[in-house]
Amino acid sequence: MSPITSWIFPGQGSQSVGMGAAALAASPAARAVLAEAEAALGEPLGQLMATGPAEALERTEVAQPAILTISIALLAAARERAAAAGTPLDEPILIAGHSAGQYAAAVAAGALTVADGVRLARRRGELMQASGGGRPGAMAAILGLPESAEADVIAAGAKLGILVFANRNSPGQIVLSGEVAAIEAAVAAASAAGAKRAVRLQVSIASHSPLMEEAAAGMREALAAVTIADPKTPMLANATAARITTAAQLRDELSNHLTGGVDWIAAVNAMAAASTKRYIEVGSGRVLAGLVKRIPSADGAEILSIEEVSPAA
Structure with a gap:
């Protein structure tokens, strides 16, 4: 069978x-x-x-x-x-x-x-x-970020604009999407929080946001x-x-x-x-x-x- x-x-x-x-x-x-x-x-x-x-x-x-x-x-x-x-x-x-x-x-x-x-x-x-409504979008991949730090990373970025989870792909692998300033702030916050890798993706749109x-x-x-x-x-x-x-x-x-x-x-x-x-x-x-x-x-x-x-x- x-x-x-x-x-x-x-x-x-x-x-x-x-x-x-x-x-x-x-x-x-x-x-x-x-x-x-x-x-x-x-x-x-x-x-x-x-x-x-x-x-x-x-x-x-x-x-x-x-x-x-x-x-x-x-x-x-x-x-x-x-x-x-x-x-x-x-x-x-x-x-x-x-x-x-x-x-x-x-x-x-x-x-x-x-x-x-x-x-x-x-x-x-x-x-x-x-x-995008005239607002440039961006996305970032975050790898190896402790789950306990995710909320703080989102909060850090959201102070500067729209920021959401685009993908939860597997444990320790997430993708964020939103406005450029918010993404850049989230990448910096994720790196400071111990993410193994936090990088802005080479795209100009904010998919799934x-x-x-x-x-x-x-x-x-x-x-x-x-x-x-x-x-x-x-x-x-x-x-x-x-x-x-x-x-x-x-x-x-x-x-x-x-x-x-x-x-x-x-x-x-x-x-x-x-x-x-x-x-x-x-x-x-x-x-x-x-x-x-x-x-x-x-x-x-x-x-x-x-x-x-x-x-x-």
């Missing part, structure tokens, strides 16, 4: 030139996903993923649809391998996307088509880049024009890890998560509480796999990339 499985989908930052090249070369099903995405976007996404340049692929409005496309293409390739071997791919009991990964998760759950998913992902990137309200409003409009189905497999909300089982809940999630944080620890805890014994990262690389390994509730679980899943697994 196969282990109880959950699927996890990475977000922006997991992209790289050449991602998924082997699957696209070998799998007609993967190429069909790419063709559908390119037709929806009206641009040669596959060429950009294959050869770059990296600077173009890293643009928010390009990276987000590219990550969705390669995640679903890799999933299609895995299904194709399993079907050829006469052994269906193990279906998940829960699906969770990290930030922009929620769009690929929604496609995998049958709630969005590939075409609608990539168009929404591109629009999300465009809106995020333009959002109130500065994204314009983007969230824009996504509500974009989502209103798209048909969304109830997820066939429950998804987990970014901020709360609550189960998403209806189209209405998913519409709210895909707009509201722009201004709320991503509590990845809570998501993994929820999957573990549902008896998950195998986590499969459906995307390029192992960004989320590395985070899951550091979360105590997943101790002893099998953690795989979709590209490592064989028909016999």
